[in-house]
Amino acid sequence: MASTLEYDEVASDIRRPGAEQAPGSLDARELVRLATLAASSHNTQPWKFRIEQDRIVILPEFSRRCPVVDPDDGHLFKSLGCAAENLVHAAAAQGFSADVRFDAGEDRVIVDLHPDDTARATDLYRAIPERQCVKAVYDGTPVDAAEIEALVEAGSGSSVRTLVLTSSAQKDAVIDYVNRGNTAQLTDRAFRDELVSWIRFNPAQALRTGDGLAGRTSGQPSLPGWVAKAIVGLVITPKAQAKTDAAGIAGAAGVAVFVSSRDDKAAWIDVGRAYERFALQATALGIRTAFINQPIEVRALRPELGSWLGLEGEHALLMVRFGHGPTAPFSLRRPLDDVIVECTDEKPARA
Ligand SMILES: Cc1cc2nc3c(=O)[nH]c(=O)nc-3n(C[C@H](O)[C@H](O)[C@H](O)COP(=O)(O)O)c2cc1C
Structure with a gap:
């Protein structure tokens, strides 16, 4: 049976910092990896990502819904929003600005990427792999x-x-x-x-x-x-x-x-x-x-x-x-290949 040590090794690889990227060259798989480090209800990861030319589309994965706690899929769509936000910060670190919009007709989130000389890695970007829900009791001290x-x-x-x-x-x-x-x-x-x-x-x-x-x-x-x-x-x-x-x-x-x-x-x-x-x-x-x-x-x-x-x-x-409190062991994510769907677009993907 796998040990906690193996668990922690896998978790730490999943949570590795974002890869260094020459500004303006897009590594779409890396963007998706960082997007999947977002929070999701019950860690269901109810998402798929389609990489298109200058665009990543986030699709709901309804087979991962939780109909009892989340009958209207509100948490499911909030989880897609969490992933979209990580994408925005990861894209900026690669020299791209990102426009996020919800396509209500198709129930999907479209993230359009544009080369942007002013886009930079920020503290929020660097926090992506470290963000986690910490369920321990905090120490009671106030926040400034x-x-x-x-x-x-x-x-x-x-x-x-x-x-x-x-x-x-x-x-x-x-x-x-x-x-x-x-x-x-x-x-x-x-x-x-x-x-x-x-x-x-x-x-x-x-x-x-x-x-x-x-x-x-x-x-x-x-x-x-x-x-x-x-x-x-x-x-x-x-x-x-x-x-x-x-x-x-x-x-x-x-x-x-x-x-x-x-x-x-x-x-x-x-x-x-x-x-x-x-x-x-x-x-x-x-x-x-x-x-x-x-x-x-x-x-x-x-x-x-x-x-x-x-x-x-x-x-x-x-x-x-x-x-304020200690950190906790990290939650896991599914393999990237399980969440990236084939691009059916005519244009070649830039990944
Ligand atoms: C929309 C949404 C609702 C959530 N609701 C709860 C909740 O009610 N209670 C809870 O303990 N965690 C909740 N979570 C946190 C998830 O369980 C957590 O994000 C997931 O297990 C992954 O762990 P991580 O955030 O540490 O990466 C929620 C997350 C999202 C995005």
């Missing part, structure tokens, strides 16, 4: 006002703005919403079955699939599959999750809520992009982040959450806690 300002700026986009909540009273209220979400989700058999189907209980299982929620990333012991199946029902309970999330939110410097004036596929792409920028900026500053989306995933909680946040005509679409 100037750093919060940089995070809020990074987390704002065309239809998206980021709200930051840092007071104890606000964090207590968030704990309450998250735990009501936990209770609704973890008492639902279909939700639990779907979640468990994406958990990788040992390094061998994680390495076999290259996707899913590896126990290693959240400090869980490696378990043989049959043992994990036997005890998972006893371990993942609303009460245990409530305790974990309460400690996680209490130890955070704050909570960021990504809100949009719309709630449609184009907005989901924008909000995914905004989260990814926020997380890259956080990574560049040595600040950790982890999602706490339960009150957004449980539809019944959304109106109450929205009015508590004072939203009028806006929608809370993603939520993270952030703060």
